[in-house]
Amino acid sequence: KQEVTQIPAALSVPEGENLVLNCSFTDSAIYNLQWFRQDPGKGLTSLLLIQSSQREQTSGRLNASLDKSSGRSTLYIAASQPGDSATYLCAGDMDTGRRALTFGSGTRLQVQP
Amino acid sequence: NAGVTQTPKFRVLKTGQSMTLLCAQDMNHEYMYWYRQDPGMGLRLIHYSVGEGTTAKGEVPDGYNVSRLKKQNFLLGLESAAPSQTSVYFCASRPRDRYEQYFGPGTRLTVT
Numbered sequence: 001k002q003e004v005t006q007i008p009a010a011l012s013v014p015e016g017e018n019l020v021l022n023c024s025f026t027d028s029a030i031y032n033l034q035w036f037r038q039d040p041g042k043g044l045t046s047l048l049l050i051q052s053s054q055r056e057q058t059s060g061r062l063n064a065s066l067d068k069s070s071g072r073s074t075l076y077i078a079a080s081q082p083g084d085s086a087t088y089l090c091a092g093d094m095d096t097g098r099r100a101l102t103f104g105s106g107t108r109l110q111v112q113p
Numbered sequence: 114n115a116g117v118t119q120t121p122k123f124r125v126l127k128t129g130q131s132m133t134l135l136c137a138q139d140m141n142h143e144y145m146y147w148y149r150q151d152p153g154m155g156l157r158l159i160h161y162s163v164g165e166g167t168t169a170k171g172e173v174p175d176g177y178n179v180s181r182l183k184k185q186n187f188l189l190g191l192e193s194a195a196p197s198q199t200s201v202y203f204c205a206s207r208p209r210d211r212y213e214q215y216f217g218p219g220t221r222l223t224v225t
Contacts, residue, residue, distance in 0.1 A: 004155070032212045043203065044156075051212060053125040089155060093212060099163075100146055100171060101205075101214060103155030 002027045002094045006104035013080055014112050021075040021107045025092035031093040033073050034101065035064050049076070061092075068072045080111045115139055117217035119204050125223045126194045134189040134220050136204030145187040147171075147179060149200040150219075156203060162187055163209075168195040209210045 002041045003026045007088040013019050023033070032051045036044040048057045050073070059066050063076040073090055091101035120135040136145065137218075143164050148156035158171030159181040168179045176198060178190045191198060204217040 011151075034213065036216075044216040046213060047216070049213045065117060091155070096173065098158070098161055098169070099144060099207070100158045100161055100213075101155070101156070103148075105155045 002102050004090060004092055004102050004104040006090060006107050008107060010108040012110040012112060015080060015082060017080050018078050019080055021088050023073040023104055026073050026090045027094040028068050028071055029094060030068055033066050033090060033092045035075050036089040037087060082111050082113045085109055085111050117204055117206055117215050119217040119220050121220060123221050127225055128195060130194050131192050134202055136187045136217060137185055138206040139185060140206065142206035144207045146205040147189045148203045150203060151200050196224045199224045
């Protein structure tokens with residue numbers, strides 16, 4: 001069974017700190033990996049998508065990497081701000097038929113002002 | 114361009130009642146998905162569709178049915194609601210030739 005794991009489940013950091021969120025997956029035959037942000041009671045906002053042929057993607061203060069051989073992806077957030085407080089979900093497309101996503105359970109981030 | 118919309122936003126049902134959740138997208142996407150999210154967990158795939166008139170089971174399909182009569186709409190039905198179906202339901206869509214999925218705002222369903 002394909003699984004996606006996110007560690008830690010929760011993280012609290014002071015404002016301005018650089019931080020890394022981790023995501024691991026069991027199937028190295030991954031097509032792409034997507035990082036989402038979810039605010040409490042809200043839907044999912046796509047942050048970055050890394051295709052299997054890519055190693056990383058950047059958007060502003062966010063950088064996501066993908067290492068298929070080790071089954072890991074990381075989301076790097078530079079100079080964190082209180083507005084970054086949210087739950088971050090990673091999800092992998094590892095099914096050839098469905099092209100659906102397998103989600104991790106998320107990392108809840110709190111950035112303290 | 115509204116993206117992916119879901120109706121209703123909130124609903125409370127009694128055990129045994131039925132209801133239909135509507136997902137609509139205006140991006141002409143071929144693929145559509147229904148996921149559920151339970152507290153402290155990631156999203157799990159219920160059913161999906163790769164095109165108009167087609168549907169298929171996902172990871173947790175029991176107790177749900179779906180229909181895709183029009184390309185822009187994907188309906189999720191609960192024939193006889195159970196408390197275990199209390200959850201937040203998300204719809205998503207994507208084009209056939211691109212990988213990024215676009216999500217709706219969710220429907221919060223409580224079954225008492």
